[in-house]
Amino acid sequence: MKINLPITNKEVALADDCIILSTTDAKGQITYINDEFIKYSGFSEEELLGKSHNVVRHPDMPPEAFDNLWSTIKSNKPWMGIIKNRCKNGDHYWVDAIVTPIVRNGTITEYQSIRTMASREDIERAEQIYKSIFNKQEKVSQQRFSLGLVGRLLTAFCISLLPIAALVLTMTNISGLWVTLAALVTLALASGTIFWATHTVRDAVQYAKNVIDNPLMQLVYTGNKDESAKLIFAMKMLQKKIHGVSGRIHDSxxxxxxxxxxxxxxxxxxxxxxxxxxxxxxxxxxxxxxxxxxxxxxxxxxxxxxxxxxxxx
Missing domain, CATH: 1.10.287 (Helix Hairpins)
Known part of the structure; x- marks a missing residue:
């Protein structure tokens, strides 16, 4: 992979209302850029059109992040993420990006990218995660172990039963076996009740995964990979799509x-x-x-x- 140099470690702040637009063909060659792209990248239109989009790639961005991007959009799904771009003079700017494949006659013909100002919180989290990927501490494709909502509720329920079971054993002559059996029956009933009571939440989580399912970028945006993070991540994607439409209309x-x-x-x-x-x-x-x-x-x-x-x- 080509490393774009030099770098100055100087950040260029984007305006709050900045919208950077570009389109590429199916191979990633730039076919359109707006004025904001030219302004912040420092490259001229002639230096960008027809070139690969990685002309603005910053060496601090791990290759795995772009593998994550391309594997997503090539499967005809939108991708959203926090990206550090390099300016022509070596400065950098952070963007909150959404990349959408455009399909005509059943074939992906181009990709549209809409970028806005990233929040400082998202930038700091992205920096930490990208460094972890470089250091092989964070694997893109590996899911962190999570009990899930039902698992956490059952764990909390079991912990709450422990002092009750200890009290029963201490104050009665009931055999420990009977206490254990009673606890297991109670746990089974509780499991069924919790599973039934949380079905709407699980349905919402499944809907969120249908909107976007990207554990790496979910971690970048939320700091978690649990159910609540999936819902928050999906909401961010929907908001980003709406903002992207307004950006395209404004540019047009x-x-x-x-x-x-x-x-x-x-x-x-x-x-x-x-x-x-x-x-x-x-x-x-x-x-x-x-x-x-x-x-x-x-x-x-x-x-x-x-x-x-x-x-x-």
Whole structure:
């Protein structure tokens, strides 16, 4: 793997409302970047288009993290994670990224990446986990042992039974065997009750896993791999998707605004050139004016929708 150097260890802070957009083809070659990508990476458009996206990869990012990314998106699933990117001059910036595969006619044709400012808490947790991966202390594919919700409840129940069992043995002549049997029966009943009572929670956890199932990045975002962390991680993914849609709309509206401005300038030039022509030419100018007004109105509506989506997200 190519190591991008030099590095300065100087962090570049992203603006709160920054949205960095890019698309690549199925092989990971950059096909589109927005102005924010150029601004923060320090590379020019010519240096980025047609190049592999790892041109901004920072050497502090473990290869396992990108293996995790590619294995996810190649299976036609969205990926979300905290990434440290390298600027052209060696500085770095952290992003909260979501990468989504785009499928046409049953085939993945491109990948869309939307990145925003990462929280300091997520950055610090990611740094620690990525260092652990480099030091072979954290394995990407290995699940940490977890009792789960039912297991934890049963453990707590058993612990609460211990003093009761000890008290019964001390104050009565009942055989320890009978106490043990009674405890086992009670435990079996408790297990069934707990399993039944938590079925809605388990259903919610399964739904969360259907939304996103990535133990490594779940650990990065939440610090845990239990059921509650799965739910929180899935909620973050859904929020990120909504914010991503608003980001795409905002970016498209800016391009539409530029196009409508260009059209308006063309209309102004046409007005000067057709003042001596017949009424049919005048009608053509009027039609262009109407098209320009409509384009501007659509642009304003899209911008308004973007602001509303940002408020919701």
């Amino acid at each position: 509206s800016k391009h539409l605004q530029k196009s409508s401005t260009t059209l308006g300038n063309a209309v102004a030039l046409n007005r000067k050139g057709v003042s001596h022509q017949d009424s049919e030419s005048a009608k053509l100018v009027d039609a262009m004016n109407e098209l320009y007004a409509t384009s501007t109105e659509v642009s304003n509506n899209v911008q308004s929708a973007t602001e509303n989506l940002d408020q919701v997200a």
